Amino acid sequence: MTISALARAAGVAPSAVRYYESVGVLPEPDRLAGQRRYGPEDVRRLEMIRTAQRAGLALADIRDLLGAGDSDEQLGGRMRELAARRLPTADEQLQRAQTARRWLEAAATCTCVALDGCALLDPQRVLVGSPSKAPPDAVPMSDLDRDTGLRAVP
Numbered sequence: 001m002t003i004s005a006l007a008r009a010a011g012v013a014p015s016a017v018r019y020y021e022s023v024g025v026l027p028e029p030d031r032l033a034g035q036r037r038y039g040p041e042d043v044r045r046l047e048m049i050r051t052a053q054r055a056g057l058a059l060a061d062i063r064d065l066l067g068a069g070d071s072d073e074q075l076g077g078r079m080r081e082l083a084a085r086r087l088p089t090a091d092e093q094l095q096r097a098q099t100a101r102r103w104l105e106a107a108a109t110c111t112c113v114a115l116d117g118c119a120l121l122d123p124q125r126v127l128v129g130s131p132s133k134a135p136p137d138a139v140p141m142s143d144l145d146r147d148t149g150l151r152a153v154p
Contacts, residue, residue, distance in 0.1 A: 006038040010046035025049055025063045
């Protein structure tokens with residue numbers, strides 16, 4: 001199949017196929033009269049790449065995972081090593097997303113009439129993040145602190 005047919009079958013743009021080839025996550029295809037030719041195994045590989053990307057893996061990680069092919073008996077070990085390396089990053093991303101959600105929940109109930117008076121936007125008064133990382137002199141912002149983890153700094 002042509003690059004257009006492969007891209008359509010896998011739900012990606014042809015430029016993505018070319019990019020994946022250039023970074024080594026998709027092998028260079030055979031060519032017929034100068035045109036790239038792909039098989040069903042390439043559709044499957046693109047599906048695996050997209051699944052791994054949705055799991056948050058970088059293309060370098062995906063290249064390493066897929067590099068040895070289906071017959072590799074060490075896949076489980078590579079998966080465990082990759083998971084051990086990437087889980088801390090995923091935890092950090094989750095923490096940032098939870099912090100953003102707490103801030104947005106607090107913002108949804110904001111009754112401020114001016115930016116200058118809004119504690120949510122004042123870096124001198126609000127520490128956005130984990131309450132455990134708040135400075136010792138942080139002062140709770142009444143219900144806001146208890147419900148969201150935001151802390152005001154006097």
